[in-house]
Amino acid sequence: MHIAEGFLPPVHAAAWTVAAAPFVIHGGRSVVRQVRDHPETKLLLGASGAFTFVLSAIKLPSVTGSSSHPTGTGLGAVLFRPPVMAFLGTVVLLFQALLLAHGGITTLGANAFSMAIVGPWVGYAAYRVVGRLGGGISLSVFFAMALADLSTYCVTSMQLALAFPDPSSGIVGAASKFLSIFAVTQIPLAIAEGLLGVLVFRVLRDVAAPELIRLGVLPDPTPDPPHRAPSGTPTETTEA
Amino acid sequence: MRKSAITMLLVAGIVAIVGVALVVDSHRTTDGERFVGTDSAATSQIERDNPDYEPWFSSIYAPTSGEVESGLFALQAALGGLVLGYCIGALRGRRRHDPAPAVTPAPAPDHA
Incomplete structure (x- = not known):
């Protein structure tokens, strides 16, 4: 989903940068507030950022014969809500743009919009919807991870279609062309990422249950504690 | 035991998805670079459809060899x-040392 450096016309590059900037700035403030107000969740925050950092470095082969990397932004979106990932995801993209010539500074806004903003929000929405439907926490995490990954690549396809419409079939034709490159390859990889996300979440549930309860990801076992944290997402989901 | 069985199934699922891709590819007879x-x-695709498009900015630093590039990717993963x-x-370690930490008093609701 990395649009290469210089491969968005200047107007598009500027527009996506302007669109992404408020989310990333707000995300940066969310990270600072999270660390200041809930220092006990710092290790989980580090784990979420590191997870994205690892996954976006690894290109996996897909049955379509091309390869692509997962995004890993769904986990942090579930644990800390999407704004935090807007910041952490952009840091990862910046690292890759500067050191690996993967993505770019001019396309950072567009890439951040797909991987660090839309992906986490779609993943978080999927997590809430599946939880509301009674899917259980593992299934919710699976869909959060898989759809955060897949939606990122769909947004990239749309961004490229807007910038490079097909001469005959226009934006729609170009979109289907780019979707056939990105999205189709990504489907099996998104499923693999969903499974990996569940794996990591199960480890975190073992070692960080109190922190996850504090974040509202796991239900609070005590019925009415004196200091209930209003933080995070209320979950009606219970483990299936 | 059931817990570790689920873990094994999850790992097997991931390995299978990647493995199937590799096996399918080994039966393809395409020339050139794979994956x-x-x-x-x-x-x-952009270059093919828009031969007139000139990238207007290039990376400040780009690894000059594939070897160095894969090393930097490995560094990122590491x-x-x-x-x-x-x-x-x-x-x-925190769990071992302090299995049920006292939850600090909740601050004012502040998240956006």
Whole structure:
């Protein structure tokens, strides 16, 4: 989903940068507030950022014969809500743009919009919807991870279609062309990422249950504690 | 026991998805590079359809060899893995040392 450096016309590059900037700035403030107000969740925050950092470095082969990397932004979106990932995801993209010539500074806004903003929000929405439907926490995490990954690549396809419409079939034709490159390859990889996300979440549930309860990801076992944290997402989901 | 069985199934699922891709590819008879990254496939598609488009900015630093590039990618994965492992290890240590930490008084609701 990395649009290469210089491969968005200047107007598009500027527009996506302007669109992404408020989310990333707000995300940066969310990270600072999270660390200041809930220092006990710092290790989980580090784990979420590191997870994205690892996954976006690894290109996996897909049955379509091309390869692509997962995004890993769904986990942090579930644990800390999407704004935090807007910041952490952009840091990862910046690292890759500067050191690996993967993505770019001019396309950072567009890439951040797909991987660090839309992906986490779609993943978080999927997590809430599946939880509301009674899917259980593992299934919710699976869909959060898989759809955060897949939606990122769909947004990239749309961004490229807007910038490079097909001469005959226009934006729609170009979109289907780019979707056939990105999205189709990504489907099996998104499923693999969903499974990996569940794996990591199960480890975190073992070692960080109190922190996850504090974040509202796991239900609070005590019925009415004196200091209930209003933080995070209320979950009606219970483990299936 | 049931818990570790689920873990094994999850690992097996991931290995199977990647494994199927590799096995299917070994039966393909295409020439040229295999498993081209989708990022570069999209870039070539743009270049093919819009031969007039000139990238107007190029990377400040670009690894000049594929070897160096894959090394830098490995470095990224290693750094991420290191931090992830440290965080999980530290959380595990925290549990061992203090199985049920007292929850600090909740601050004012502040999240957006």
